Amino acid sequence: MTNHPDQEGMKIRRFSRGRIVEHALAIVVVGILVMTGLSQKFYTIDFSQWLILKLGGIDNVRWLHRCAGMVFLMLIVVHIFVAMVGIVARRWQPSMMINKNDFTNAIHNLKYYVGLEKAPAQFDRYDFKQKFEYWGILVGAFLMIFSGLILWFPIQATRFLPGEFVPAAKVLHTHQATLIFILIAIWHIYSAIFSPDVFPLDTSIFTGMIPRRRMELEHPLEFARMHEGGARADVSRSP
């Protein structure tokens, strides 16, 4: 199935089917969460009210938001479970882990952008932008799920937690949603769609394949490693 990486103009497998399905589900679920969530946050504006009425009222919107939230929660649980099993049992490389290199790479790239370095930093499977975005969203997801459950079940939550946690959860939920929305709407959309490197769309997460040329350019360390050991199936399966 995978083409040999040595051939020019060929594509290299970057993501397994599991990751593709996971990403597609995330688009749908996060899309629903953002639409139903934002219309609750900004409920006074016309579009929100139009959407709320179209969906059959605020109770329906809340129900939909919570259902989508449950699917999102399951996505996260499955994702972590797969990653744990993969790393522990199948010896995947924990390629998403942030290390010292990511910070030096970030500074290096900043210098490169302003002209203080001649070449950009060399990246492995994920560059520092992707890693920061990933962890931003993953940590954010935990905060969203935690605060969302408090807001969904305030009576049960206040059996264990002080009452003040409820309004605090509301503030946290709304701000963290904004944060995730900014990360996705600005950074992720830029780097996956509008960035001159990938425009009009980085299709690798939909097809699972990445052009060899881009692989060499954007992930030279991983490409070099693949080159040494040939096309290894387990590389493409790591999260």
Place this chain on the structure above:
Amino acid sequence: MMKQSVLSFMVFLLGMMFFAWDRVSAENAASIEDAGKCLECHAQRGVVKKFENGESVEAYIDPEKFGSSVHHALACPTCHQDFSEDHHPVRRFRSKNQFRIQSTLICRQCHKDEEIRKKSIHANLFQQEQQGEVPLCTDCHTAHAVAAISGGRLTANEMQYCLSCHQHSMKLPFNDGSGIPLMVDRSELSASAHSKLDCSDCHYGFSSEEHPQRNFKTRRDYSIASADSCRRCHFDKYTQTLESICHTKQSQGNLNTPICTDCHGSHAIAYVRIEKNFSILRCRKCHPDIYDTYAKSVHGKALFNEENRDVPVCIDCHKVHNIKNPLTLEFHERIPEMCSNCHANKAIMGKYGLSTDVVKSYLSDFHGMTLGLYKKQREALSKPARPIAVCTDCHGIHNISSTHDMPAAVVKENLLKRCQKCHHDATEKFQDAWLSHYKPSLSRAPLVFLVDLGYKIFLPILLVGLFLQILLHIWRYAVNR
């Protein structure tokens, strides 16, 4: 033979007509001629008759008015019998009133009592006469300018005309034995909002020639029928009352529900807005319990003890004419709006050191937001909605009391009970989820405050950082090309 008799009959008719014509013209000539002589003096201003008590009356006659009066064909001596061209006796009267009593007797020489009695409007006059009060014809009909009975109002001053009877104590009896005094206080009328109206503007169907006798079972029946007059001018208010719960109750047979005159009064009608307590007292008649509760509330105390004009009274929340059933969901939903009329008004709240944020903090929280959306979706989707806690659910309705005067523990205890009405398993900690209208701060709800502050600092930094990163990336790309 036949022809002859017809001819002679026609001659007879002609003769009769001529005779009649001659008589009328001769009479007219006599009166005008006669009057002409009298008018030589009496059409002049300044001829005055003095009475013994110092009162006087101007003996002036307006020839034009007399000419158009019903008595224009009468010669002066027909009424002023002792007077003629060469006989002008000096008569002495104690007072103007005595003079007018004498004049009235002259009227009654031609207008016999039986004749006068036929008009129901005169019925009371005879009653008065028996009690020693002499009615004066000229009070209503005037003397020389007396107009034709069949033609409109008799007097220029209708009020004076009506009051000539209605200033006396009379009574309109009802079938149940009760009655209503018919005496009208002139000072009340002139001080009322309707001072410029004529009597018949409200009491339509009544005039100098029409004074229908009406039968009512009870005084209340009479009042309800009378209040119908108001709608002739105040139709907007009338249509509003049709939507009110009081009107519904009335059409179901409850005659005690308020009618216009109950609150506004009848002849002493005033601008009710001036007097805040007035409407409360009318409401109290049917709702005494609520009145007592209100009087003990923070609003009621301020009104009754301090004569505070800022506090709401019944009609401020329940409206005036279109009082709706307050037990409906629609009414319940409007309560935050009612409270915010004052509690979101900085000018009013500033006087008492109260925060205007209470409405905002309610509306931006779960209950306020849900309430607003429920209202919208009921209008748009006609979807039934659950009741959502509004101001009155925690603060009370008619018994609203200041939370500042209550110990905090009592406030909390009451709040928990209120929460549990909808959130059955709510614990003591649950009620702390509601920040009691307070804005989060370090001293109040520090956790909420810090989370909010943290994000408010971090989010703009993140936003700017991401944009800078993107701009630098594009710039480098452009430079490299």
